[in-house]
Amino acid sequence: MKTETARADYKHFLPLQTRWADNDIYGHVNNVVYYGLFDTIVNEYLIASGALDIHQGEIIGLVVETGCKYFAPLEFPQKLEGGLRVARIGNSSVTYELAIFKEREDAPAAEGRFTHVYVDRETRRPASLPAAFRTALEKLIV
Structure with a gap:
């Protein structure tokens, strides 16, 4: 299968490792594991950049849309790298594009x-992205 992107198309990378429990009965990493990896990549970047406080911050991100295309199987044990870039920044939403590389x-x-919509932690209503959050995201925009 032809991929749409390559490593050079991504701005941030996170080393990852498959786990024993990731393999399914068919001997490869199950499709649901990829979404956990994507979530890890996004949130690691936001937390490390100081944009997101998952415990006390005023905003939280809610997933409103996801998608994944699979090109090559992964298995345990395997070292991976997760790539991250930002396709779109809205007033309260962000569309992230990710890739998992061997x-x-x-x-x-x-x-x-x-696509995450960021909402007020208490009211769950859309909230404008704070300046520090927007600054962190702009470093990843393509």
Whole structure:
């Protein structure tokens, strides 16, 4: 299968590792695991950049749309790298594009897309992205 992106198309990378429990009965990483990896990549970046306080922050992100295309199987044990970029920043929403790469490979094993709407922690109503959050995201925009 032809991928749509390559390693050079992503701005941030996170080393990852498959786990024993990730393999399914068919001997490869199950499709649901990819979404957990995508969530990990996005939230690691936001937390590390100081944009998101998952415990005390005024906003939280809710997933409103996801998608994934699979190109090559992964299995345990395997070292991976997760790539992240931002496709769109709205007033209260962000569309992230992600890829999972086998270590040192240029073509992704999978490409994903997440759209988060950021909402007030208490009211769950859409909230404008804070300046620090927007600044962190702008470093990843393509």
